[in-house]
Amino acid sequence: xxxxxxxxxxxxxxxxxxxxxxxxxxxxxxxxxxxxxxxxxxxxxxxxxxxxxxxxxxxxxxxxxxxxxxxxxxxxxxxxxxxxxxxxxxxxxxxxxxxxxxxxxxxxxxxxxxxxxxxxxxxxxxxxxxxxxxxxxxxxxxxxxxxxxxxxxxxxxxxxxxxxxxxxxxxxxxxxxxxxxxxxxxxxxxxxxxxxxxxxxxxxxxxxxxxxxxxxxxxxxxxxxxxxxxxxxxxxxxxxxxxxxxxxxxxxxxxxxxxxxxxxxxxxxxxxxxxxxxxxxxxxxxxxxxxxxxxxxxxxxxxxxxxxxxxxxxxxxxxxxxxxxxxxxxx
Numbered sequence: 189x190x191x192x193x194x195x196x197x198x199x200x201x202x203x204x205x206x207x208x209x210x211x212x213x214x215x216x217x218x219x220x221x222x223x224x225x226x227x228x229x230x231x232x233x234x235x236x237x238x239x240x241x242x243x244x245x246x247x248x249x250x251x252x253x254x255x256x257x258x259x260x261x262x263x264x265x266x267x268x269x270x271x272x273x274x275x276x277x278x279x280x281x282x283x284x285x286x287x288x289x290x291x292x293x294x295x296x297x298x299x300x301x302x303x304x305x306x307x308x309x310x311x312x313x314x315x316x317x318x319x320x321x322x323x324x325x326x327x328x329x330x331x332x333x334x335x336x337x338x339x340x341x342x343x344x345x346x347x348x349x350x351x352x353x354x355x356x357x358x359x360x361x362x363x364x365x366x367x368x369x370x371x372x373x374x375x376x377x378x379x380x381x382x383x384x385x386x387x388x389x390x391x392x393x394x395x396x397x398x399x400x401x402x403x404x405x406x407x408x409x410x411x412x413x414x415x416x417x418x419x420x421x422x423x424x425x426x427x428x429x430x431x432x433x434x435x436x437x438x439x440x441x442x443x444x445x446x447x448x449x450x451x452x453x454x455x456x457x458x459x460x461x462x463x464x465x466x467x468x469x470x471x472x473x474x475x476x477x478x479x480x481x482x483x484x485x486x487x488x489x490x491x492x493x494x495x496x497x498x499x500x501x502x503x504x505x506x507x508x509x510x511x512x513x514x515x516x517x518x519x
Contacts, residue, residue, distance in 0.1 A: 213469055215386050216241050217288040217444060217459040221348060228279025231269055232455065235278055235286045242309040242385055242414060242458040243276040244368040255321050259378060262365040262415060263329065263403050264320050265311035266457055277311050277457045280340060280448035287348065287445045290461060292469055295438040296421040299464040304388035304418035309457040310361025312337045314398055314406065322378060326371050326403040333399040337362045340454035342419060344441040346431060351445060352424045360446065361454035364389040364415040371407050383410065386463035388418035436468050
């Protein structure tokens with residue numbers, strides 16, 4: 189295996205808007221630690237492609253009579269290069285490995301949706317009837333009972349030395365294909381608003397839930413998620429061997445290993461940490477007194493009560509009334 193200190197690929201990752209900037213961290217794997225084995229042909233041979241957020245727009249290969257660019261969606265997966273000619277996905281042949289690292293501890297936070305702690309994105313897709321492009325109407329584009337689904341084995345580690353594997357799945361590059369942008373059903377068009385790559389799809393959904401429905405219905409099943417295969421650390425057979433972070437009280441990992449299975453190859457795009465308001469990397473907003481991830485009148489009431497307790501000022505009705513007037517009537 190080739191280690192990060194002697195790798196041929198030089199990876200540069202700029203942390204952009206999706207990052208919790210206040211903490212200076214990234215929601216996505218940000219460091220290539222090591223890699224080894226056989227990868228796909230160019231442009232699918234760069235392990236650095238798995239860093240950062242999932243691909244959203246790609247270039248089609250020229251000469252195929254297709255639109256120059258396309259949005260990544262659950263019926264049209266990431267391939268080739270992005271608009272800046274950067275390689276977007278990496279193909280792992282059987283036995284190939286890539287090890288990446290987050291710049292923070294990914295914790296088994298009890299508030300994570302469906303209990304999912306991190307998400308791995310591939311380039312699987314659902315098959316549909318007819319040609320697909322950005323101009324296709326997702327409201328009427330019908331899915332079949334097929335698609336492209338492969339398997340990449342996922343392992344995790346706290347130190348990059350001792351590994352814990354999801355030997356029996358779930359497998360990456362399988363359910364659920366990446367869905368980059370929100371679809372406007374009413375106007376039958378794509379929006380420029382991205383789906384949430386830190387929100388998992390309901391893991392109780394299966395292949396049969398996506399058979400013979402419209403692509404728009406499939407997007408609705410994602411419920412705002414950007415897709416990807418979700419992983420719950422508690423599903424590890426040796427979960428209890430994970431150390432507990434003394435600062436948070438939660439078990440955690442920081443490294444993820446991707447391995448092409450002996451029987452299968454697969455493609456990887458990105459890995460994200462599931463975001464939940466109040467977790468160690470996504471603190472509650474300033475002013476959220478009751479920690480419900482909203483700043484509203486209830487928070488003001490708590491603040492007013494504390495103010496009263498500390499100052500003895502008891503004209504809370506006037507204070508509350510003035511706050512309401514200013515909130516709804518001030519310029």
